[in-house]
Amino acid sequence: RKEVEQDPGPFNVPEGATVAFNCTYSNSASQSFFWYRQDCRKEPKLLMSVYSSGNEDGRFTAQLNRASQYISLLIRDSKLSDSATYLCVVNKETGRRALTFGSGTRLQVQP
């Protein structure tokens, strides 16, 4: 089983749609969770950290379910500029700095 699993997609959605991605992780000791965004042939960029209480940043909402070991990302009112690959990221274990990345979910927002 992969340490972090994501549906690779692609998710093709029209502008203005709401889209949700889920990700599962295998290590129950993981303490830090993130969503990164990666555009084609560019470096990953931090989109948002994911806290136990969930967090929202504009059109983006992230949720963490520790019991089921999954993380979600909800994007509302999709824009063309949201087209990218979204990477689910967890730290390997408490006290370790290494991050484990999922393979990413590709989103294509269409006009």
Added chain:
Amino acid sequence: DTGVSQDPRHKITKRGQNVTFRCDPISEHNRLYWYRQTLGQGPEFLTYFQNEAQLEKSRLLSDRFSAERPKGSFSTLEIQRTEQGDSAMYLCASSLRSDEQFFGPGTRLTVL
């Protein structure tokens, strides 16, 4: 530019040659990380420095790979006797206190 910088951006080499990449982190960041990314995959952790100390190494980091951060500022990653399987994007990231890591543009290595 106050972000993470990497040099070179592209490197083409022949199998068996040695290559060295450089990373300059965000200036106040004391943590520095190296990752490798191949097409269709997320970045894979290679190694981590806190200041000049190398504190974590992945088993992916074979004997042919070595990383240094001699003065706790910039870092170098050297690959000796390159193999075609080393072809990838090598990403450097840095952070200050949290696990939120900020990535550089990467060095794309092609081994012929």
